[in-house]
């Protein structure tokens with residue numbers, strides 16, 4: 001059951017120290033030249049505070065952009081194959097927005113729905129998520145349209161909500177969250193009558209995700225996708241910054257004696273993604289690729305896993321070189 | 337703005353264009369590409385100092401070409417790219433109707449490559465003052481310092497290819513980056529993969545980059561990657577005396593032999 | 604606790620190489636590790652990811668029958684980076700194999716029915732697995748007919764096996780080559796596969812049709828089968844889409860909700876009708 005407590009800014013600093021002493025690495029949003037990256041921090045002061053979102057997403061912590069899957073040595077008539085072990089350490093992801101935190105659930109569905117992906121799982125196992133509720137939202141945000149919210153606890157082990165008095169409301173949500181609390185129980189105080197809702201950003205839902213999912217199969221051949229995608233330049237930016245996009249490529253790098261197999265991010269927006277050796281491409285036009293993006297997230301994935309493969313963070317909209325605003329396009333599809 | 341919208345409406349109504357590419361207001365009021373095919377669509381068109389992106393990349397897209405005659409609301413970058421694309425025979429001469437909008441809102445139709453060339457000749461330097469300053473800074477650095485600078489910038493690259501996809505001159509159907517026989521450039525976005533990608537791309541844009549800065553603006557992680565292509569472009573300009581985007585009749589400097597070339601190794 | 608690495612291939616030795624047609628080879632592969640060999644099982648219709656160390660992985664069906672133990676076979680055409688590298692391998696060389704992946708041909712459901720196999724070009728390998736599987740369990744099925752066509756006589760794969768099948772009384776084989784692809788001593792048919800099927804007019808009653816081939820052949824053959832009275836759920840085919848992981852994760856092989864690497868590659872025509880034609 002969720003325990004609700006409070007922590008002061010000073011105690012939070014002490015908690016960071018306790019986390020460090022326990023051998024955990026703390027990754028939090030850090031700001032450089034207007035970008036917000038997930039960087040190693042030792043104190044809350046190093047954490048960016050005015051930011052809304054990471055520029056990339058926290059999926060990097062469990063699904064790095066490049067990762068070795070195996071390596072080998074080749075000799076005449078012989079191959080020596082070596083499994084790869086991800087290099088990991090206990091990590092606290094501090095200050096993730098609720099949308100980011102809930103993205104791990106979608107990733108888990110992809111990486112473990114059938115066979116299990118040991119690389120992803122090894123990282124998740126060593127990870128504790130400390131979420132941070134949103135007190136502001138921007139034009140690209142739409143978490144409340146896809147089942148999330150500025151104070152959603154989904155995906156967090158522990159969720160902080162900033163209180164007016166400089167304290168944080170702390171919701172301890174999982175066993176991993178309890179472990180953190182147990183590191184320094186004296187730092188937490190009881191929370192009485194705090195109105196969490198009142199502290200959160202206000203964000204009205206823009207569309208009904210379930211209605212959209214119900215509608216999409218009938219819109220497959222609609223002109224809408226060609227119309228919407230005219231502007232799209234077909235890059236990988238939206239997928240690469242997305243906390244839930246999990247597509248990857250597997251690439252070989254080798255010389256005549258040894259080699260390794262790497263997995264790296266890939267995107268359905270890129271023409272190469274589905275291109276056959278014969279030159280045939282099942283999704284040969286950008287309209288089809290844009291449709292795949294929408295359908296994977298809001299039709300295929302929900303049909304298989306019961307929820308959207310989108311947390312409404314709006315990162316794709318912010319990263320897109322031509323402002324393909326997802327919220328706007330989905331709202332348009334709902335009204336078609 | 338009304339003048340532009342009316343002009344677009346007229347062109348569509350009279351069949352002089354089947355599509356007008358321009359700008360519209362996007363998220364938080366930013367400017368983004370817009371495509372008008374009906375009178376109603378033209379109401380979305382806007383024009384102001386924020387319309388800085390280069391729209392010419394759309395001109396070579398099969399989806400757009402299939403629609404028929406294109407008119408394009410063109411800032412200086414778009415016009416330069418239009419000329420360069422024509423020089424590289426990606427667009428037939430005079431295939432596109434360019435609409436240059438002046439500060440007071442008047443619209444000039446530039447229907448021929450010659451008209452575009454003349455118009456462009458009167459426009460100021462392509463690079464913004466801030467970019468020029470940054471270029472000068474880079475030029476003043478030692479090789480080692482420059483290496484450190486680019487190493488630091490490029491390590492952030494996630495190889496999303498937004499830079500390539502946004503560049504009007506990166507129109508190749510199959511990019512060298514996508515060739516795997518041989519695998520010229522490593523695909524992963526590790527140090528070597530990133531370095532090779534960007535040096536190869538800059539080399540491929542030497543003598544062709546119109547210095548619009550679109551690739552740098554497109555980058556989601558803020559790498560000023562246009563500074564690299566602009567550097568390659570400007571060194572070709574210095575050595576061979578021709579500037580990409582200045583004319584619809586330009587031979588590719590690095591692929592052309594002239595008896596008066598100053599290199600002696602080739603003779 | 605340590606989970607298995609699903610991307611790690613088995614090491615296999617190439618026991619035998621057969622040149623089938625220009626740029627087309629068959630490898631017979633044996634597990635290097637006897638324990639892996641003993642534990643390995645697959646079903647007809649499944650495929651695997653084959654590694655040319657140094658170049659990467661490529662997807663081919665398992666072209667041998669699960670009834671033949673101790674080895675697997677694959678037949679591939681050298682088209683790109685990995686397949687070209689595989690084509691340079693010699694007997695005794697080591698390659699990698701991951702699998703089996705995907706679903707299977709439901710032989711149990713076909714018991715007691717006639718089987719009509721229609722294959723074109725390099726698409727015989729997936730059918731060869733199931734044909735041998737069915738021949739090795741011959742009493743399960745009624746009449747077995749195979750129509751196989753290639754561009755030219757040289758392009759026909761499994762030439763020796765075609766002769767074997769020709770000689771067997773319990774299987775009807777019709778081999779055809781495209782007009783212009785015949786040689787002076789060619790004794791088979793000349794004509795495109797759909798045309799030959801039309802002439803043959805196989806009865807659809809109690810019959811399952813299994814069709815594999817290039818898109819054009821499929822496009823013309825499927826309507827024909829329907830005209831002959833085959834219902835969409837008695838027509839089977841296999842799909843190919845680019846894929847990397849074989850585990851429904853890398854994201855590129857889907858057509859609609861269906862991952863070809865997990866829910867396919869075997870589909871009935873009835874199933875395909877429910878999916879977008881993104882293949």
Ligand SMILES: Cc1cc2nc3c(=O)[nH]c(=O)nc-3n(C[C@H](O)[C@H](O)[C@H](O)COP(=O)(O)OP(=O)(O)OC[C@H]3O[C@@H](n4cnc5c(N)ncnc54)[C@H](O)[C@@H]3O)c2cc1C
Pocket residue numbers: 275276277278516650660661662663664665678679680681682683684685686687725728729842843844845846847868
């Ligand atoms: C389920 C399935 C079964 C197949 N069975 C056979 C078979 O039995 N015999 C055979 O010759 N071919 C078969 N193919 C096609 C074969 O996988 C491709 O021809 C091969 O992967 C090309 O690889 P390459 O590296 O040489 O080509 P490249 O062009 O260098 O490949 C680049 C990438 O694209 C992938 N790719 C390219 N074309 C295809 C394609 N058509 N299908 C899937 N991935 C592709 C490759 O794996 C590689 O990752 C099958 C494909 C699938 C999906």
Ligand code: SF4
Pocket residue numbers: 238241242243244245297309310311312313314315316317326
């Ligand atoms: S699709 Fe866009 S809004 Fe949805 S989770 Fe991904 S980045 Fe966020």
Ligand code: SF4
Pocket residue numbers: 239244245246247266267268269292293294296297854
């Ligand atoms: S939207 Fe595209 S890139 Fe993202 S997970 Fe789905 S198929 Fe992959």
Ligand code: SF4
Pocket residue numbers: 231232233234235236237238239269316319320321322323324498
């Ligand atoms: S939507 Fe934007 S970010 Fe995504 S592929 Fe298209 S242009 Fe790139």
Ligand code: SF4
Pocket residue numbers: 492493494495496497498499500551554555556557558559561
């Ligand atoms: S846009 Fe930026 S991150 Fe993307 S490939 Fe180009 S330089 Fe790299």
